[in-house]
Amino acid sequence: MSEFVFDRIALIGFGLIGSSIARAARAKGVVREISGTARSEKTRARVRELGIADKVAETPAQAVEGAELVIVCVPVGASGAIAREIAPHLAPGAIVTDVGSVKSSVIADMEPHIPDGCFLVPGHPIAGTEQSGPDAGFAELFTNRWCILTPGEKASPEAVEKLTRFWQALGSDVEIMEAGHHDLVLAITSHIPHLIAYNIVGTVADLEADTRSEVIKYSASGFRDFTRIAASDPAMWRDVFLANKDAVLEMLGRFSEDLSGLQRAIRRGDSETLEELFTRTRDVRRKVIDAGQETAEPDFGRIRAISPETD
C-alpha cells in the first residue's frame, strides 16, 4: 500500500524518539515529507548529515508550516513553551501530539495554546533505550511496542483515529487512556523503577573509592541491571519526576512502606515472610513474559555478547 497517512509531518526535537519516528516514517512510507527542527545547532547539523529529515528548519515556527501533524519530542517540561511558540504558525486542521512520559501536565501546559480548528492528541510511545540523541534512533524502535494516546478537550475523534493509524503504520499497538490514569500506571511501571535505579547507582557513587571500584568490578551480580536504566537522559527524567510529582510520591510511599516491612523481616530473621514474597514475585515475572513484554531467555544473551571468544 502506497498511501501516506499524512502528507507532511513536523518533528520538534531529534533525540532518540524524534529521530526514530523520522527513520520509521520514512522506512515504512508513512508520510510524504518530514520537516523538523532541534533546539541546538549541533543537533540540527547532525540531522542534516544523517539525512533523516527532508527539511531542517531553524525554529519550531518555521518547522510546523504546512504540516498536517506536529510531533513535539522534547522533555515534558518544555512542551508548554513549544506549544505557545508554534501555535500562531499551525496550519488549519493540524494535529499536534507529543511523546512525553507524563500526560496530565502536558495537557495542562499545551492545551491552552492550541488554536480553534487545530487538535491536540497527546501520546506516549512505550519504547526507548538508555541512549539518547539523533544517532541513537532506529526505525524498528516502535515495532510491537505500545503507544498510548490520551485525548483531552482539544481532540476530535477524527484526529485520534488518524494519529492511531500513524502509530500503527510505525508498527505500534495503540491504546486510548485517560491522562490521569496513564500517569498513575506509568508512575509504578516506569517512573519509580527509574527513580530507584538512579538512587542505588547514586548510593554506589558515594561509596569510598576502593569499595566503589569493587562494586563496579563485580556488578554482573545485580547492580549492572540498574546502571542501564540509570544511564537514561537526565533532562528528560528530571522533567518526568517534576511533572508527575503526585503519582510518583504516592507510589514511592507504597514502595517505601513495603521496603520497611522487608527490612524488619531481615532484622528479625523472619524467613517465612522473605520466602513468601520471593515466591510471589516469580509469578509476576511469568505474567510479564506471557504478556509478550519480555523474552524468557536468561540474561538476554549477555554472556555471549561479553565473551565473543567463547564458541
Add this chain to the structure above:
Amino acid sequence: MSEFVFDRIALIGFGLIGSSIARAARAKGVVREISGTARSEKTRARVRELGIADKVAETPAQAVEGAELVIVCVPVGASGAIAREIAPHLAPGAIVTDVGSVKSSVIADMEPHIPDGCFLVPGHPIAGTEQSGPDAGFAELFTNRWCILTPGEKASPEAVEKLTRFWQALGSDVEIMEAGHHDLVLAITSHIPHLIAYNIVGTVADLEADTRSEVIKYSASGFRDFTRIAASDPAMWRDVFLANKDAVLEMLGRFSEDLSGLQRAIRRGDSETLEELFTRTRDVRRKVIDAGQETAEPDFGRIRAISPETD
C-alpha cells in the same frame, strides 16, 4: 593439555550453579570423575537422565567418598548442616569449598566441622541467571566471570592455589578476598539490588487487579528489568539476606537515606538536585561497560528477540 586439575570431585547440590560446574568441568576436561548428590530424589533422577555426573549418590556422605574436592552448592543456610554430615566421610587432604553468596556466615557454619588434614576454601562464583534447577545450568556460565575465594583458618596456600587453578580451568578470573569485605561489597553489588527488585515487584503484586495487569502490559518501560532479578531462586535469596543481615541492613540504610533525599527533591521541585544526580549516574554506567561487565548494546537485543518477524 590433558592433565586433570582434580581426579575426583563431588558436588552437593545440582541447581543452576552445581549443574553448570558439572557441565563445565566435563566439557573442559578439568576432572576425571564427578560424583554428586541432591536433596530431592526428583533432582537426583534428573541428574541421572541428563548424564552430567558419573555417579549420583543417595546421600552427601556417600557422594564425598574419595573426592579430592567437595563443592557444596546449596542455599547458604544449609551449608553448616552439610559440613557436619560430610565431615566424617571426607578423604584425607580433601578440599571443601562452596559457592554461596555470603562468606562470613559460611565460614562460621562450616569451619568447626572440617577435620584436621582437610581444608576449607569458601568460594563465590559471580555468575548466574534468574533460572534455577539442574536443567538451567550450562558449561559456559563461568566463562570470563569472577570467582572470589575467601580462605579462612582451615585453608592452606596449596589448597587455595589448587582451587584457583580449578576455577581458572572453568573459565573464571579468580580473586582472593577477606570474607567480611566480600560480604560488604556484595551487599551493595548484589543483595540490595535483589532486595529492591523483589520489593517493587511485590508492591506491584499488591496493586488492585486492573492496575496490576496494566503495569504488566506496559512493563517494557522499566519495571520489566526488575522482574527478571525478582524471579531468582526464593530459598537461595531468603538465606542470603538472613546470613548477611548486618551488611545488608547497613547498605539498605544508606539506600533509604538517599531515597528520602530524592523524595524531598521531587516534593520541593528541586530540578537541579535531580539533574545533577541523573548526570552523575551515567558516569557509573560508563565505568561498568569499561570494566567489561556489560555490553554497550542498548536493551540487549530484546527488541529483536521479542519481534522475530521484523527484518
